[in-house]
Amino acid sequence: MVGGDAKRARSPGPNGLSTLAVRAGSYKDSATRAISTPIFQTTTFGLTDEVVEAMAAGTVREHLIYTRYGNPTVRACADKIAALEGGEGSLVFSSGMAAISSTMAAVLSPGDHLVSSRDLYGGTFALLERELPQMGVDVTLVDAASLDEVSDALRPSTRMIYVESLTNPLLHLADIPALAKLARRGGCVLAVDATFATPINQQPLKLGADIVLHSCSKFLNGHSDVIAGAVVTRDELVAGIWEKMLRFGGCLDPHAAYLLERGMKTLAIRMARHNENAQTTAEWLERNARIAAVYYPGLDSHPQRSLAKKLLSGYGGVVAFEVRGGDEAAWMFVQRLRLLDAAASLGGVESFVTLPFNTSHAALAPEERERIGIRPGLVRISVGIEDPGDIIGDIEQALGCA
Ligand SMILES: *Cc1c(COP(=O)(O)O)cnc(C)c1O
Numbered sequence: 001m002v003g004g005d006a007k008r009a010r011s012p013g014p015n016g017l018s019t020l021a022v023r024a025g026s027y028k029d030s031a032t033r034a035i036s037t038p039i040f041q042t043t044t045f046g047l048t049d050e051v052v053e054a055m056a057a058g059t060v061r062e063h064l065i066y067t068r069y070g071n072p073t074v075r076a077c078a079d080k081i082a083a084l085e086g087g088e089g090s091l092v093f094s095s096g097m098a099a100i101s102s103t104m105a106a107v108l109s110p111g112d113h114l115v116s117s118r119d120l121y122g123g124t125f126a127l128l129e130r131e132l133p134q135m136g137v138d139v140t141l142v143d144a145a146s147l148d149e150v151s152d153a154l155r156p157s158t159r160m161i162y163v164e165s166l167t168n169p170l171l172h173l174a175d176i177p178a179l180a181k182l183a184r185r186g187g188c189v190l191a192v193d194a195t196f197a198t199p200i201n202q203q204p205l206k207l208g209a210d211i212v213l214h215s216c217s218k219f220l221n222g223h224s225d226v227i228a229g230a231v232v233t234r235d236e237l238v239a240g241i242w243e244k245m246l247r248f249g250g251c252l253d254p255h256a257a258y259l260l261e262r263g264m265k266t267l268a269i270r271m272a273r274h275n276e277n278a279q280t281t282a283e284w285l286e287r288n289a290r291i292a293a294v295y296y297p298g299l300d301s302h303p304q305r306s307l308a309k310k311l312l313s314g315y316g317g318v319v320a321f322e323v324r325g326g327d328e329a330a331w332m333f334v335q336r337l338r339l340l341d342a343a344a345s346l347g348g349v350e351s352f353v354t355l356p357f358n359t360s361h362a363a364l365a366p367e368e369r370e371r372i373g374i375r376p377g378l379v380r381i382s383v384g385i386e387d388p389g390d391i392i393g394d395i396e397q398a399l400g401c402a
Contacts, residue, residue, distance in 0.1 A: 017084060017200055018268035025080030025261065027072050037076045039258040043067050061242060068246060073254040077261045081220070081230045084199040084267070085212050089238035091245060092230045092257065096195065096215025097123050098250025099229030101131070103211060105248065106240040107160055107189060110136025115153045116162040117144035119172055119372065121193065121215075122360050128162075145304075147178050154186040161188060165204060166196035166312075168346075169320040169356050169380040170295045170373050173304045173311060180208025189237075195219070195347075200271035201314040211237065218347025219317065221263040222270050226256050270349065270385055274317030277391060278383040282319045284392050290399050292377065295320040317383045318346055323399070326376035327357045333379065336398035339390060346382030351391050353381050 015023070027037040045051075045064040054063045064070060074092055082090035093099040104127070108114060116128055118141040128139045140153045144163045154161075161183050163174040176192060183190040189210035194202065198219045204212045214220055216228035229250075231241055245251055252260070275298075282296035294301065297308035298315035308315065323330045334342045340351045344359050354360065356374050366376070383391060 020080070020083045021200075021267040022265050024083030025076045025078070027076045037073055037258060037261050039254055040067075040071050040073045041254050042071075061239070067254065068249065068251045071254050071257070073261070074252050074257040077216075077228075077252070077257045077264070078230065080261060080264055081199075081214070081216075082232050084203075084264075085194075085205055085232040086199075086203050087205050087212065087232035087234075089235045090230055090232040091238060091242055092216065092228055092252045092260070093245060093250045094229070094252050094256075095227045095250065096121075096193075096213070096217060096229035097127070098245070098248070099213050099215075099231045100124055100193065101127055102244040102248055102250055103191065103213060103231050103241050104132065104137075104160070104162075105135070105244045106237070107191075107211075108132065108135070108137045109159075111157060112136075112159040113138045113140065113155050113157040114160050114162060115140050115142060115150060115158055115188075117164065117167070117174070118142060119144065119167040119170075120164060121168060121195075122363075124162075124164075124193065144174055144179070145172060147175065147182065150179065151182055151186075154182065154188070158186055158188045161186075161190045162193075163190075164193040164196070165202060166297070166316060166318075168196065168360065169318070169354075169378065171196075171297050171302070171316070171318060171320065173297060173307050175307060176202075176204050176207040176209055176311065180210075183210070184208075196316050196318055197312065198267065198271055198316075200268050201275070201312050201316055205232065207311065210234070216260055218345065219271065219274070220267060220347075221260045222267065222347060222349060223259070223263050224345060224348035224350060226259045226263065228252055228256055228260050271314060271317075273385040274383060275314035277385065277388045278317045278319050279315065280388045281381065281383050281391060281395070282321075285319070285321045285395070288399065290324050292322040292324050293375075294322075318380065319383060320378060320380045322375055323377040323379060327355065330355050330377045330379050331358070333398050336400070337394055338397070339386070339394040340381070340398075346380075348382065349385045351382065351384035351386060353379060355379055 078090040142149045191211040192204040192209045195215045211233040214230045
């Protein structure tokens with residue numbers, strides 16, 4: 001998509017993930033030899049004969065015309081994410097929801113059917129419940145942990161199976177290789193929201209998924225200062241999703257793209273630290289008498305522990321746990337924290353804490369929360385990259401045991 005004499009740094013050779021995080025996609029500016037990707041903060045690009053011909057021929061995606069269509073700084077992010085996921089093509093968006101909604105709009109047409117896990121990010125759940133039916137798409141929600149339930153839900157009109165690879169807040173895993181087999185047999189695509197795992201811990205395309213989606217607002221950017229989203233998939237699907245991005249307008253701003261590309265350079269080392277700190281925190285919580293239960297795929301107590309060992313190379317930065325004494329005790333715990341922030345996001349370098357009962361799952365009645373496994377006293381912590389002793393020290397004092 002980048003024209004002129006600027007070269008795109010497609011990372012050469014079979015590099016490791018740390019190398020790809022640093023180098024893949026970064027824009028090489030031949031005029032200045034700048035090491036970091038410049039911010040092309042421009043709405044538009046000068047027209048040339050070549051561009052005018054491309055517009056007439058309908059091949060505009062290959063050229064720099066107008067930033068909603070494409071921009072070198074934005075492209076740098078997409079290329080880096082494609083390299084990290086091992087995918088053919090990628091697009092980045094103004095939010096994770098823009099990536100998810102544009103992808104669904106591209107793949108699903110009126111009369112089509114979608115089978116989705118019921119265990120979803122709230123925004124995605126609302127999209128499936130409120131918007132897709134209005135677009136003439138039938139949605140069946142299933143317990144994606146039951147392959148029989150997924151298989152029984154498939155119809156000849158099913159075009160997509162949709163899951164999150166690691167769910168919020170209880171960290172349930174999707175069996176991507178098994179679901180990919182079902183999708184292939186059913187003649188539909190498997191789309192995976194891989195926000196919690198990141199390509200450092202799991203690459204869904206290599207496990208058989210067709211489409212990977214991200215909220216880059218979380219771990220990929222990692223600094224709690226950018227809202228962005230991404231899709232990675234085969235080139236043939238990228239073309240259709242790009243058209244939806246154009247028409248619905250969910251393109252990423254170049255300045256945000258600059259921050260995202262900069263943030264992703266440290267993705268591999270940040271994830272290594274998130275994985276390590278979360279494991280240490282989860283193990284400490286499991287030994288604490290004031291904690292009734294801990295949910296983390298790196299613990300032997302996780303109900304899908306063997307699947308986690310098979311499908312994940314790291315267990316991520318999110319840990320959930322139940323404080324004894326219910327939601328009231330959990331709320332007191334949050335109010336006593338000094339270092340950790342109570343904030344409704346995750347994946348930043350800072351440790352964050354939220355209570356599903358009054359944030360992500362506040363719309364559900366207590367009985368409905370129980371039914372999906374969210375019991376009173378549940379706390380979700382996004383473990384940051386601070387010193388683990390400081391994180392645990394703050395949790396300890398807020399639990400009232402130090
Ligand atoms: C945050 C999040 C989203 C939505 O992303 P935005 O960037 O906030 O639009 C989608 N899926 C998951 C799993 C998320 O955590």
